[in-house]
Amino acid sequence: MGAAAVVGGEERPAEGDQAGAxxxxxxxxxxxxxxAGRGRAYATRGRVRRPSGxxxxxxxxxxxxxxxxxxxxxxxxxxxxxxALAFDFTNGFHDTANAMATSIATGALPPRVAVxxxxxLNVVGALLSTAVAKTISGGIVDDGxxxxxxxxxGLVGAILWNLFTWLLGLPSSSSHALIGGLVGAAxxxxxxxxxxxxxxxxxxxxxxxxxxxxxxxxxxxxxxxAYRLSGRADEESVTKGFRSGQIGSASLVSLAHGxxxxxxxxxxxxLSLISAGALSTGxxxxxxxxxxxxxxxxxxxxxxxxxxxxxxxxxxxxxxSPQGFSAETASATVILSSAHLGFALSTTQVCSxxxxxxxxxxxxxxxxxxxxxxxxxxxxxTLPAAGLVGGAASAVVVHGGxxxxxxxxxxxxxxxxxxxxxxxxxxxxxxxxxxxxTVTVNPQPAAAGS
Amino acid sequence: xxxHWSALGEVTAVSIGATVAVAVVxxxxxxxxxxxxxxxxxxxxSAAALAGxxxxxxxxxxxxxxxxxxxIPQFHD
Numbered sequence: 320m321g322a323a324a325v326v327g328g329e330e331r332p333a334e335g336d337q338a339g340a341x342x343x344x345x346x347x348x349x350x351x352x353x354x355a356g357r358g359r360a361y362a363t364r365g366r367v368r369r370p371s372g373x374x375x376x377x378x379x380x381x382x383x384x385x386x387x388x389x390x391x392x393x394x395x396x397x398x399x400x401x402x403a404l405a406f407d408f409t410n411g412f413h414d415t416a417n418a419m420a421t422s423i424a425t426g427a428l429p430p431r432v433a434v435x436x437x438x439x440l441n442v443v444g445a446l447l448s449t450a451v452a453k454t455i456s457g458g459i460v461d462d463g464x465x466x467x468x469x470x471x472x473g474l475v476g477a478i479l480w481n482l483f484t485w486l487l488g489l490p491s492s493s494s495h496a497l498i499g500g501l502v503g504a505a506x507x508x509x510x511x512x513x514x515x516x517x518x519x520x521x522x523x524x525x526x527x528x529x530x531x532x533x534x535x536x537x538x539x540x541x542x543x544x545a546y547r548l549s550g551r552a553d554e555e556s557v558t559k560g561f562r563s564g565q566i567g568s569a570s571l572v573s574l575a576h577g578x579x580x581x582x583x584x585x586x587x588x589x590l591s592l593i594s595a596g597a598l599s600t601g602x603x604x605x606x607x608x609x610x611x612x613x614x615x616x617x618x619x620x621x622x623x624x625x626x627x628x629x630x631x632x633x634x635x636x637x638x639x640s641p642q643g644f645s646a647e648t649a650s651a652t653v654i655l656s657s658a659h660l661g662f663a664l665s666t667t668q669v670c671s672x673x674x675x676x677x678x679x680x681x682x683x684x685x686x687x688x689x690x691x692x693x694x695x696x697x698x699x700x701t702l703p704a705a706g707l708v709g710g711a712a713s714a715v716v717v718h719g720g721x722x723x724x725x726x727x728x729x730x731x732x733x734x735x736x737x738x739x740x741x742x743x744x745x746x747x748x749x750x751x752x753x754x755x756x757t758v759t760v761n762p763q764p765a766a767a768g769s
Numbered sequence: 770x771x772x773h774w775s776a777l778g779e780v781t782a783v784s785i786g787a788t789v790a791v792a793v794v795x796x797x798x799x800x801x802x803x804x805x806x807x808x809x810x811x812x813x814x815s816a817a818a819l820a821g822x823x824x825x826x827x828x829x830x831x832x833x834x835x836x837x838x839x840x841i842p843q844f845h846d
Contacts, residue, residue, distance in 0.1 A: 447841050529777055537785040541792035548796040553803065560799035564829070571836045578840055645792050652787040655839045657780045 348414045371449075395467045396595045398724055402474040402731075404615045407584035409481040410493040411619020413533030414580065415628040417490070417650070417670040418572035421643035421677075423752060424632030427562035430623070430749040436566075437573040438621035444577020445613030446583075459498055459522065460505040464513040467505040468716040471724065474587070475731045476709025480701060482738045488626035488634070488747070488758025489697040490663035496705040497583065498523060503706030504713035509754055519702075526657070527698065530664040531672025537674040541645035542680025549641065550714055561640035568647035573620075575654050576666055581616045585609060625747040626758045631671060633756045634690045636678025643679065646673040648679060668698060687756070791832050798825030 418440075419433040428436065477493070477500035484491040498519075505513040549557045585604045592598040598605070604612075632638065638646070649665075650673045657664045671694060678686040712731075715723040744761040808815035831834035838844045 335818070447843065525777070529781070531780045533784050537788035541788045544789060545792050545796045547795065549800055556803050556806070557799055560802060561795075564795050564799075567829075567833055571833065571840070575840050578842070621804065622828075641796075644795065645788070648791050648795075649784070649788040651836060653780070653784040655836055656783040656787065659839055660776050660780055660783075662776070662780060677821070 333686070340640075345769045369436040392597060393467075394721060395471065395724055396591060396597070398728060399467050399471045399474070399591045402471055402478065402585050402728075403587045403591070404611055405613040406474045406478050406481070406493075406497065407483070407581060407612055408619040409478050410497075410580050410584070411438075411616040412622050412624040413481050413485055413491075413493050413627060414576055414666060415620045415623045417666050418569045418576060418647070420628045420631035420670075421638050421646050421674060422565050422569045424638045425558075425562060425565065425630055425640040425643045427565040427640060427643065429753055430625075430628075433569075434621050434623040434749070436570060438617045440570055440573035441577035441581065441620045442613045442617035444579075445581030445616055446576045446609060448578035448582050459515055459518045460501050461509075461513045461515065462590065464509040465501070466482055466504050466508065466696050466717075467594060468724065469508040469713050470587060470591060472508070472712035472716050472727065473497070473501035473504035473709040475712045475727055476503055476705045476707070479708050479731060479734055479738075481564070482735055483704075484697055484701070485624050485626055486742050486760060487693075487697070488630040489694055490627050490631050490667050491673050491694075491697040491701045492527075492580075492667045493580065494583070494665050495523065495527070495701045496605065499702040499705030500709035502702070503709035503711075506706070508713040508717045509711035522662075523702065526662050526664050527668060528743065530653060530657070531675075532669045534649050534669045534672035535676030535679070537653065538642075538646045538649035538676030539680035541649060541675045542642050545641040545645055546681055548688070558640045561644040565640060565647055568644060568651050571651040572647055572654065572666070572670070575651065577613070577616065578668070579654075579658070581612045584612045584615070588612065592743060606714070623749065625749060625752045626742070629747050629752050629758055630694070631674055631705070633753060634687060634758070635674050635694075636686045637684055638674065638677065639681065639684075642677035642684070646677040649673040649676065671706040690757075787832070791829060794825050794828050798822050798829065801825060 324367045372422055415434055415437055419428070419437050422428045423430050423433050427433075434668045474497070477496040480491070480499070481493055484496075502514050502519065523569075545561070585608055588608050589598065589602070589604040592605075592608075593600060593602060636642070650670045653669045653673070654664060654666060671691075675691055678684050712727045715727050717723070719726060741760060744763065747758060801818045805815050805818035805822060808818060813840075
């Protein structure tokens with residue numbers, strides 16, 4: 320079941336046969352069946368090792384990174400690594416808001432300082448935690464049936480959903496997007512048996528409902544007590560005190576994020592390298608994987624998903640510094656206690672729940688339920704939406720081979736470009752993040768100067 | 770499929786308990802600091818307020834240190 324099952328030197332002789340078979344659509348199906356029967360992933364290897372222009376490009380690229388395992392580097396492996404790092408990058412900017420939105424909204428940290436602190440802590444967290452996941456998705460998809468092409472397709476689904484929700488300014492879970500993409504890609508590519516639906520329910524759906532509620536209750540109680548106990552004291556001095564506390568709790572959330580999320584990308588890349596034969600079974604992540612994953616998430620965090628920061632910091636509720644402190648403390652404790660007890664929660668959902676809770680805990684503070692409602696819809700849709708994109712991409716990659724992979728990559732880059740251009744029409748930046756409560760998407764080009 | 774309701778309950782209890790405890794202690798620390806400053810502005814020094822604030826913030830620092838311990842795998846592996 321584990322990563323170990325994906326690999327195995329004994330399968331290598333099969334590559335020649337499959338390369339000879341041509342790996343077209345018809346045989347592709349047979350290969351998949353064969354690989355399913357033995358619980359092995361070499362169908363992909365057979366396909367991508369076909370001599371082609373692309374593999375020449377791939378071997379040229381291989382020179383740049385790793386001299387020791389050049390012969391194992393294929394076009395598809397290169398694509399998986401690039402998309403994994405791209406996902407890591409979107410993960411960074413999508414989740415900056417979790418730790419820093421309330422600090423930015425209350426003025427505890429200037430916007431650019433906040434994202435810098437968060438980025439540095441994410442990189443530090445990534446470097447600290449190199450005990451990489453032993454399975455691609457924590458046992459939700461059957462690693463033995465999942466091929467490199469499916470991983471690529473799943474990552475594409477996750478990236479596009481992350482970009483789309485960022486455009487709308489909606490804080491959806493990057494982890495759910497990744498798992499959704501992989502589930503969709505595995506389901507389409509290897510059949511229903513490749514997906515462990517019990518695990519989806521137990522590890523994803525139940526915690527997804529419980530976590531924001533628990534964080535919200537904790538933050539609401541903490542906010543209520545913070546206001547109650549500081550009672551008649553001078554408001555300005557109280558605000559100052561809580562702002563410094565906020566920096567501490569927000570930093571903990573950033574660090575925890577770095578240790579958790581960068582590790583997922585490291586796991587995907589490491590397991591892909593293992594399944595391609597470039598690393599031995601059970602190997603840890605090579606240094607370049609740790610460094611590039613850490614830098615990708617750090618760079619993403621530093622760029623700041625300002626659209627999502629606005630929604631979390633200003634859109635859900637009017638956050639004052641005691642609320643921001645309570646919310647970040649609640650987020651940090653929920654994330655840490657759940658990780659300690661073996662639950663994998665969505666940081667995004669925990670932090671959003673905390674912010675709503677802190678809005679409920681202060682008398683006179685209103686929670687904007689319409690924004691919260693749109694956010695919850697995005698949460699519910701994330702898994703299936705990323706799964707649909709991942710599944711569609713998977714169908715093209717599995718049946719189209721290298722050409723299909725190129726098509727998916729081109730379409731994905733084009734879609735990302737369109738989303739980026741749309742975001743430029745109503746930009747949210749470090750300078751205007753606190754100016755409004757809403758993130759708009761303007762189908763018309765922005766007027767000059769905006 | 771077994772949903773670990775007891776673990777879920779434990780996470781809930783620990784999270785709410787720890788959050789409320791840290792928030793209350795930090796708030797008391799902020800209050801004590803303000804009390805100390807008020808006294809100082811009035812030309813007095815309040816050792817009790819200063820000690821109270823120090824104690825509260827130390828407790829919060831300890832909570833942060835425990836958080837770091839939990840986050841950083843090198844500390845407990």
